[in-house]
Amino acid sequence: MDALVNQLPTGLAIGAVLLLAALGLNFTFGQMGVINMAHGEFIMVGAYTAYVLHAWAGLDPTWSLIAALPLAFTLTGTLGWLLELGLIRHFYGRPLDTLLLTFGIGMILQQAARDTFGAPNVDVPAPGWLTDGTTLPGGIRLHHSRLFILALALVCVLAIAHYLHRTHQGRQMRAVIHNRDLAGVSGINTRKVDATTFFIGSGLAGVAGVALTLIGPTGPTLGANYIVDAFLVVVIGGLGRLRGTVLAAFALGILNATAQAWTDASLAKLLVFAAIIAFLQARPQGLFTVKTRALT
Amino acid sequence: MTPTPAPGRRTPLARLRGPATFLALLAAALLLLPHLLEPFRLNLLTQYLCYSIVALGIALAWGRGGMLTLGHGVYFGLGAYAMAIHLTLAATAADPLTRGRLPQFMAWSGRTELPWFWQALTHPAAAVTAALLLPAALATLLGWSVFRQRVRGAYFALLNQALAAAFVILLIGQQHLTGGSNGLTDFPVFAGHSLYTPTAQTTLYTLTVLTLAATYLLLRHLTHSRYGRLLIAIRDGEDRVRYLGYDPTWAKTLAYALSATAAGAAGALFVPVMGIISPTLIGVVPSIMMVLAVAIGGRDSLAGAAAGALIMNTAQTTFSETFTGGWTYLQGALFVVVIALAPHGLAGLAHTARAALRRPRTPAPAQETATAGSTP
Numbered sequence: 001m002d003a004l005v006n007q008l009p010t011g012l013a014i015g016a017v018l019l020l021a022a023l024g025l026n027f028t029f030g031q032m033g034v035i036n037m038a039h040g041e042f043i044m045v046g047a048y049t050a051y052v053l054h055a056w057a058g059l060d061p062t063w064s065l066i067a068a069l070p071l072a073f074t075l076t077g078t079l080g081w082l083l084e085l086g087l088i089r090h091f092y093g094r095p096l097d098t099l100l101l102t103f104g105i106g107m108i109l110q111q112a113a114r115d116t117f118g119a120p121n122v123d124v125p126a127p128g129w130l131t132d133g134t135t136l137p138g139g140i141r142l143h144h145s146r147l148f149i150l151a152l153a154l155v156c157v158l159a160i161a162h163y164l165h166r167t168h169q170g171r172q173m174r175a176v177i178h179n180r181d182l183a184g185v186s187g188i189n190t191r192k193v194d195a196t197t198f199f200i201g202s203g204l205a206g207v208a209g210v211a212l213t214l215i216g217p218t219g220p221t222l223g224a225n226y227i228v229d230a231f232l233v234v235v236i237g238g239l240g241r242l243r244g245t246v247l248a249a250f251a252l253g254i255l256n257a258t259a260q261a262w263t264d265a266s267l268a269k270l271l272v273f274a275a276i277i278a279f280l281q282a283r284p285q286g287l288f289t290v291k292t293r294a295l296t
Numbered sequence: 297m298t299p300t301p302a303p304g305r306r307t308p309l310a311r312l313r314g315p316a317t318f319l320a321l322l323a324a325a326l327l328l329l330p331h332l333l334e335p336f337r338l339n340l341l342t343q344y345l346c347y348s349i350v351a352l353g354i355a356l357a358w359g360r361g362g363m364l365t366l367g368h369g370v371y372f373g374l375g376a377y378a379m380a381i382h383l384t385l386a387a388t389a390a391d392p393l394t395r396g397r398l399p400q401f402m403a404w405s406g407r408t409e410l411p412w413f414w415q416a417l418t419h420p421a422a423a424v425t426a427a428l429l430l431p432a433a434l435a436t437l438l439g440w441s442v443f444r445q446r447v448r449g450a451y452f453a454l455l456n457q458a459l460a461a462a463f464v465i466l467l468i469g470q471q472h473l474t475g476g477s478n479g480l481t482d483f484p485v486f487a488g489h490s491l492y493t494p495t496a497q498t499t500l501y502t503l504t505v506l507t508l509a510a511t512y513l514l515l516r517h518l519t520h521s522r523y524g525r526l527l528i529a530i531r532d533g534e535d536r537v538r539y540l541g542y543d544p545t546w547a548k549t550l551a552y553a554l555s556a557t558a559a560g561a562a563g564a565l566f567v568p569v570m571g572i573i574s575p576t577l578i579g580v581v582p583s584i585m586m587v588l589a590v591a592i593g594g595r596d597s598l599a600g601a602a603a604g605a606l607i608m609n610t611a612q613t614t615f616s617e618t619f620t621g622g623w624t625y626l627q628g629a630l631f632v633v634v635i636a637l638a639p640h641g642l643a644g645l646a647h648t649a650r651a652a653l654r655r656p657r658t659p660a661p662a663q664e665t666a667t668a669g670s671t672p
Contacts, residue, residue: 273459
């Protein structure tokens with residue numbers, strides 16, 4: 001029990017990072033059934049946006065962080081929108097094909113980053129007020145950067161929940177997810193909704209990328225390192241369910257942290273994988289599911 | 297519908313064409329190529345043919361069974377590491393300076409005795425058995441437990457990928473057991489024979505060609521049987537098959553395990569040929585490359601998949617020698633072009649071309665082969 005309490009802050013921090021990376025997938029994979037393997041590279045693009053603002057435009061760390069968040073959202077959102085417009089919309093209903101297709105796009109983006117910024121990792125300095133940490137009574141140390149990521153993730157979740165449930169466009173999006181044809185005959189422009197969904201989902205990858213610059217170096221394979229775990233979050237959480245994604249991200253984060261405390265990091269990954277297979281024995285559709293009677 | 301006549305109505309000559317082509321290719325590969333190619337090129341060709349064996353397995357699991365496996369590097373790696381561990385032990389025992397001691401990397405990382413699974417692989421036969429059975433066992437366990445719960449499609453693909461990621465992290469992390477990110481290398485002997493002679497390399501090549509041919513014949517037989525038809529039915533409508541009274545779980549698990557075994561065999565052959573195995577050869581990206589080869593060759597066709605692996609790896613060597621970055625762009629573009637324009641790969645294109653030649657007047661022959669169809 002002591003070990004668990006000690007690992008809780010680390011677990012929450014890992015969970016927040018996973019949540020940010022997986023939130024966008026909740027839109028593209030969860031809601032539209034598109035496996036966008038280039039999502040990891042969108043995260044990488046977001047991270048390099050922060051780098052460019054600092055190193056090339058010369059902004060100081062605080063301002064570059066504040067400016068990078070909306071800029072990265074717009075940039076990767078546009079990339080995702082273009083990807084949907086140019087390629088993915090021809091492949092709806094063929095998830096395995098989109099997976100391979102977007103993996104190819106991801107390879108191209110990764111190599112483009114390598115050619116533009118070089119293969120070695122670069123550093124984006126965090127603002128001074130985030131490099132510090134607070135020590136709680138009991139010797140647990142909280143890094144401010146991790147708290148910031150946790151807060152950012154929660155703000156994003158609340159914004160998405162508000163968008164999906166309280167705005168006209170969000171309701172249209174949910175209608176299209178539940179029954180595309182019925183939404184179409186009710187006068188909803190489903191093509192436009194698809195494009196918007198992809199824009200927001202990909203934009204969130206950019207936000208995740210900016211956040212990741214606070215806790216580690218930025219490199220061409222930054223997104224690839226997170227994407228496998230991020231997809232697992234959506235698999236565990238269940239398709240298209242925001243609360244499932246949130247719960248699964250933190251569960252996976254805490255599980256990772258606890259397993260790492262028990263054994264070493266390399267064995268922990270395998271243990272977590274085994275735990276996921278075991279979990280799927282009980283709930284093969286993930287934590288929460290949208291009920292359907294469709295014949296597949 | 298395609299203009300291909302039913303198999304029963306083909307002329308005797310047409311029925312002989314397939315086996316004749318196969319035998320001609322096999323004879324050319326075994327009798328001609330070892331004399332025509334210089335040893336370096338023959339070695340490269342043997343490596344590519346190992347990937348062709350993997351491709352055959354993926355064509356069965358993905359093309360026929362609809363199971364997109366993004367983690368075949370794991371099974372390839374299990375076979376490869378079983379063989380590599382044995383070869384490292386053999387190398388240590390063969391050198392009078394190191395005989396009776398631990399392999400060097402183990403001693404450096406502070407181990408004092410051989411781990412149990414290394415001891416178990418001392419005998420060559422044990423290594424070969426492990427290279428075939430370990431992948432089969434892991435695939436059966438994973439396949440059965442997820443297929444039983446009807447976890448499939450994208451979920452299955454992502455789980456496979458997670459397994460590949462975890463496996464590589466484990467290999468790198470447990471450096472004192474596996475050689476870490478350097479992997480295992482330097483394999484001079486197998487079962488008392490030197491591996492560095494030209495004869496040994498030719499023997500390895502022959503062995504690889506024969507394994508490839510045997511795997512092809514076995515999988516071809518399977519895919520043309522009732523079981524093969526069941527697999528396709530499961531791919532195209534798993535729940536419908538269930539309603540007809542079949543249990544898709546065992547059929548899928550069998551195909552997945554067979555395809556893992558093929559990858560394991562390929563891995564075991566690959567190690568003495570390549571002379572090294574390391575985590576970079578079997579991670580998430582190499583696993584996807586194995587799938588790309590099958591996509592290029594044609595997921596519906598066993599021969600196409602094997603050819604796809606050969607072509608892609610040849611292209612990789614040729615292009616990456618001249619411009620490294622350019623090859624990555626080209627590879628990424630290949631993914632897009634093949635999936636978008638030729639979902640049935642080169643084999644599908646060849647089929648379309650043949651059909652067009654046979655009936656030049658037919659307007660726009662259908663792309664689908666007898667077994668083709670969109671993979672869900």
